[in-house]
Amino acid sequence: MLVPIVALVPLAVAEALLPLTAAVTHLRPLRAAVDRVAALRAEPAAERPAPQLCTGVRLIAPELRWPGTTAPALRGVDLRIPPGTHVAVVGPSGSGKSTLVAALLGFLPADVLARPATAAWAPQDPVLVSTSVRENLRMADPHADDARLAAALAAAGLPGFDLDALATAVSGGEAQRIALARALLAEAGLVLLDEPTAHLDEPTARAVLAGIKEALADRVVVHVTHRPAEAATADVVVEVTGGGVRALSRA
Ligand SMILES: Nc1ncnc2c1ncn2[C@@H]1O[C@H](COP(=O)(O)OP(=O)(O)OP(=O)(O)O)[C@@H](O)[C@H]1O
Numbered sequence: 684m685l686v687p688i689v690a691l692v693p694l695a696v697a698e699a700l701l702p703l704t705a706a707v708t709h710l711r712p713l714r715a716a717v718d719r720v721a722a723l724r725a726e727p728a729a730e731r732p733a734p735q736l737c738t739g740v741r742l743i744a745p746e747l748r749w750p751g752t753t754a755p756a757l758r759g760v761d762l763r764i765p766p767g768t769h770v771a772v773v774g775p776s777g778s779g780k781s782t783l784v785a786a787l788l789g790f791l792p793a794d795v796l797a798r799p800a801t802a803a804w805a806p807q808d809p810v811l812v813s814t815s816v817r818e819n820l821r822m823a824d825p826h827a828d829d830a831r832l833a834a835a836l837a838a839a840g841l842p843g844f845d846l847d848a849l850a851t852a853v854s855g856g857e858a859q860r861i862a863l864a865r866a867l868l869a870e871a872g873l874v875l876l877d878e879p880t881a882h883l884d885e886p887t888a889r890a891v892l893a894g895i896k897e898a899l900a901d902r903v904v905v906h907v908t909h910r911p912a913e914a915a916t917a918d919v920v921v922e923v924t925g926g927g928v929r930a931l932s933r934a
């Protein structure tokens with residue numbers, strides 16, 4: 684009775700070791716990759732390539748259509764944004780403002796999309812990972828120290844906010860400002876802000892707008908807003924309505 688069981692043992696051991704052999708085979712490239720990431724994290728910020736900030740944006744799209752839909756959300760889009768311009772995007776709910784942002788991110792196919800290599804996006808409904816606020820912010824820049832994270836939070840209207848706080852325990856307005864701080868930290872040439880002040884009271888929204896203006900003075904900023912006061916401070920106002928996009932004013 685004992686013999687067959689003993690005979691089976693080497694087979695079982697071999698099966699147990701097989702995944703280990705595969706793991707050992709992958710160990711060397713894995714270690715090389717880990718070393719590369721560690722080297723990148725250790726690299727001082729000054730030696731990293733400067734972000735490409737001074738580029739304009741060009742978007743040409745006869746139709747912008749969401750996958751799985753029959754009708755285009757927007758038609759005849761022809762947008763040119765000079766470097767350093769702050770654009771306010773206004774228009775009724777459901778008119779296609781977030782669709783325009785999606786096209787600028789390259790999520791929807793367009794005939795022409797020329798824009799800075801790096802784009803940061805604070806979505807209308809931001810998603811935070813369920814770790815600390817600090818970890819959520821560091822997604823934009825793993826090199827950022829706590830002082831830099833705190834400065835970004837202050838610019839986004841959350842001065843003194845606890846970096847150790849759990850991201851799942853923040854309010855909707857706080858989540859939006861954390862997403863905004865993350866977009867500020869990314870040092871992107873194009874910054875897309877989809878209603879960043881929608882959940883905020885008037886004075887807080889004003890402070891947040893001032894923070895955005897200062898932190899992003901040299902970037903192309905596309906800022907979707909329902910607040911006329913915010914649109915009034917932009918260089919260009921673009922209205923999305925009736926299935927189309929048109930510039931309302933130019934500085
Ligand atoms: N992910 C998606 N998939 C399919 N259709 C979408 C998607 N997002 C938006 N749409 C459709 O595109 C059209 C424009 O919506 P969009 O979200 O761009 O409007 P909006 O101007 O941003 O509205 P709001 O002010 O309410 O945010 C709507 O008909 C909407 O149903």
Ligand SMILES: [Mg+2]
Nearest residue numbers: 780781807877
């Ligand atoms: Mg929207």
